[in-house]
Amino acid sequence: MSTIAVTGSASGIGAAVCLRLEAAGHTLIRVDRVNADIEADLSTPEGRQLAVTQTLKLCNNKLDAVVCCAGVGVTAPSSGLIASVNYFGVTEYIDGLQDTLAQSGTGNAVIIGSVAASSQVANPHAIAAAMLENDEAKACQIAEACQAPHIVYAASKYAATVYGRRTAVSWGKQGMRLNIIAPGAVETPLHQASMDDPRFGEAVKNFVAPLGRAGLPDEIAAGVEFLVSDQARFINGTVLFIDGGMDAMIRADQF
């Protein structure tokens, strides 16, 4: 059985991932702002450093996998926060743990991205470019000026996906893997908040996947359980859409 760190463990997809992995017998290290083994704010460099240091302490320098679920949506208090949590809260946490993951022999990571990453607004966008240059101040500045949280959200998920695929290439040489799950709409507090928002509610409600419903958190967690397992040992750098067919609907002729 493995030791696995999960961010965003207190709610929604992260909570479902923890339930599933714990039921399978894995040892978990839960990271969130509150109600977690490690209470850390992944929107700040200090919080990310605290999360890394405490994770290394709790796992006793033996870590098999990292699952990054923590994220904020379009109703976040500021667009800079979307950039900081959804991109830098992922990359700095994974980067800080990669040496320890490498020692596992089968170390791997899963990033929860989004089907929004493949939308037209995400790529190529100046916010995503600043993120990929690792320039948080610039990314946040452009994000705040952009005044369109849905564009910032899509760009953050696009950049996190590109980071994941680039990292998968370099990790592969050490036998390590990194994969991305791109959920469509999933019934969580984040999704409910966007449906309740007067700016985005109608668009979110009308954006329905071919399967005709939103997903359940455990349907995303099932994908995570598979990707961190030995059954997925030859899967690296992939983007697994768990979206009821939404990506196929958006861009049926591209893949």
Ligand code: NAD
């Ligand atoms: P959620 O709001 O239920 O859970 C998100 C968790 O992240 C919360 O526990 C929250 O406390 C934590 N978090 C947020 N900011 C943090 C910070 N600064 N530091 C530490 N933890 C922080 O949302 P969810 O829907 O379960 O989202 C999980 C992931 O799935 C997110 O990355 C989200 O972008 C992605 N996603 C969700 C949907 C959806 O429809 N729900 C669709 C696509 C992608």
